[in-house]
Amino acid sequence: MSEHYPPINDLRDGMRVDWDVRITMDDGVTLAADIFRPDDDQPHPVLLAASPYGKGLPFAVGFASQLRSLLTEHPEVAASSSNEYQVWEYPDPERWVPAGYVCVRIDTRGAGASEGAIDFFSPRETQDLYDCIEWAAAQPWSNGKVGLLGISYLASNQWQVAELAPPHLAAICPWEGASDFFREYTHHGGIATEFMPSWMPYQVKSVQHGRGDAQLNPHTGRRVSGKPIRSERELEDNAIAIGDVLRANPTLGEYYRDRSAVLEKITLPVLSASNWGGMGLHSRGNFEGFSRVASEQKWLEVHGLEHWTEFYTDYGLAIQRQFFDHFLKGEDNGWDRRPPVQLKVRTPNDFFVRQENEWPLARTQWTRFYLDASCGMLSETTPSGDSHAAFKARSEGVMFKTPVFDDDIEITGPAALKLFVSSTTADADLFVTMHLFDPSGTEVLFPTAFEPHGPLAQGWLRMSHRALDEDRSLPYRPWHHHTEIAPLTPGETYEADVEIWPFSIVAPAGYQIGLSVRGQDYTHDLAGEPEITYGREIRGSGAYWHELPGDRDNPVYDGETTLIGRASHRPYVLLPVIPKS
Structure with missing residues (x-):
């Protein structure tokens, strides 16, 4: 004893x-x-x-x-x-x-x-x-x-x-x-x-x-x-x-x-x-x-x-x-008479409290913003013609931005990204980040749960885990089985659905929303000494690094990834736009 x-x-x-x-x-x-x-x-x-x-x-x-x-x-x-x-x-x-x-x-x-x-x-x-x-x-x-x-x-x-x-x-x-x-x-x-x-x-x-x-x-x-x-x-x-x-x-x-x-x-x-x-x-x-x-x-x-x-x-x-x-x-x-949902809706500088009756919000206007690899645009207009964007997996990948907003826009809720992807290897990891840019083009970063300078939202997908559970998936929240590994055939195109975790932002007029797809963790480019957590620097993705020895150090994740857009394969992100009252 x-x-x-x-x-x-x-x-x-x-x-x-x-x-x-x-x-x-x-x-x-x-x-x-x-x-x-x-x-x-x-x-x-x-x-x-x-x-x-x-x-x-x-x-x-x-x-x-x-x-x-x-x-x-x-x-x-x-x-x-x-x-x-x-x-x-x-x-x-x-x-x-x-x-x-x-x-x-x-x-x-x-x-x-x-x-x-x-x-x-x-x-x-x-x-x-x-x-x-x-x-x-x-x-x-x-x-x-x-x-x-x-x-x-x-x-x-x-x-x-x-x-x-x-x-x-x-x-x-x-x-x-x-x-x-x-x-x-x-x-x-x-x-x-x-x-x-x-x-x-x-x-x-x-x-x-x-x-x-x-x-x-x-x-x-x-x-x-x-x-x-x-x-x-x-x-x-x-x-x-x-x-x-x-x-x-x-x-x-x-x-x-x-x-x-x-x-x-x-x-x-x-x-x-x-x-x-x-x-x-x-x-x-x-x-x-x-x-x-x-x-x-x-x-x-x-x-x-x-x-x-x-x-x-x-x-x-x-x-x-x-x-x-x-x-x-x-x-x-x-308490039993209060609405079921209370949100501190995010703005670039603060929050405001709003009560709601459900989640996601019933009045959400689920809006497709298409990715146009030919010009890096993120737009409600469906692109014409074929396009592709290739990047080395171990890189910052590619960025897509909306036009500058003429009016304030609120985006609050879960989001989902539809991509069409090929790789030069038998697998590829997708790191997806949502961004906010101010009128000068500078990214607006936020103090988050474990990161002093974080982006709007993030999502991830290992392509060999792309299989969806159709019964549990929702248009705005794909659900992957994760029970089997399905390698890619190099050069072939595969459909990928990336879950982007819920976020909130009221983007003022003059601002832009961005979406990046890369093959490594998001990092910001801020100058100065970063904070140290668990003995390591945190530079945008908190303590949620993805370089576990014995996993990401496999050469299969060092190839070239290509995002594809054509008539039958139009990539888009489904965003939860909240109409003004």
Whole structure:
């Protein structure tokens, strides 16, 4: 039996805090939890979340630069909290406990102070979360209603456990949380992404259970990785080698299905919060989650800015509070009468809030903008004649631009690109980017979830993964099987449908929309020192690089790609144009 720190019961800043509480799973493994609750003996609703990031690692210690930025840009976050108890992507107990909630933070199996081996989003990990929900509901400080609230990992696992319908899970709020492990976490359009292999050493292995050099929790003086110290070999044996797994599983099989929720089985109340700038990981999951869950009580909220920001601002907190007050406390506060969709529509410099009744918007004018390779135009006019554009796969490819807009135009929703492609090799990777250009021709870039200078939107497709599931595909959202690899015959032309993740922009008069097709990740050309994430520069596509060793280093991706346009093969992008009111 492993040795653990004994629980500590504290009274801090008006909260009763129970540090390092042990929760026993059905296989005997124990997980560690920190519990923040009101200083009374009354039962309260519970907000619970679980992650591999170390429940005892304060935001200010583990993610100091992000917290400084948050407090500088949004000082209201510090107005009602000391931020001393904030932990990365968990709810802040100082803003929830005074409102009558219990906050439960759990280290997932193998991480932090929890026993076991790390296996991201595995069925075992999902069952652990189920058991923790039911454990929390049975505690004397609980009113029997549990809600799930958290960002990213702490949002993605909500979809999974909600599918299992724990009896005491009353509502979920996955705030920027992917729901499809293959299409969103590990393979974009079938192209392996380096995100998880890059992220794991910095954010997970650094707090792995048994790591002797982990940070200390300043409130307890204890290692956030727990009391035992494991050898390097033990640590290695108790953590999934995610890069090796991705290389061994290039198509969508049982491994990925086991880690993706069947959204149609979810029937409880859902508030799905997405970020326009979440392309590459979470945004697609929240849009799909809202659209596909079977719940009759579901809402979609979409915002912008950095991944963590709006979760903690007064804007985000007010939405979360009203939702959970209604479903966990039973308050008649008008939540059930609000429209199902709230969007922060993007402009070049800001956002404005607008409520809607559905997603995608019913009044959308689905508009084809044709790609004319002969002149690089993106136009509603069908081109005449034949054209083609060839580019080396390892290049920035080709750009298409609309004419300068004479009037403002809003484009809000998902998009899809139809291409006709040939390659000099047996495969080709397509990296598609939507751009906004100002009247001077300069690209307008945006602070996004994980990228300080990101484009409007992105999409990807590996041509050998081009096969569509016709039953699940929609005109504006192609759905690929990803279950088989179908090599190309060099020189032959193939139809390709690229999913472009949802985006929003009101492009003013004088601006242009652009679309580029390249064979490598989008990068901007801004001068100055780039930000460093996971030890590498981020220059336009966040941490979602696509050069996983053993995947993209294959010579098959070093050929020449040609985009073709002729009478029977007219490439176009289907854009969601929103008419003026």
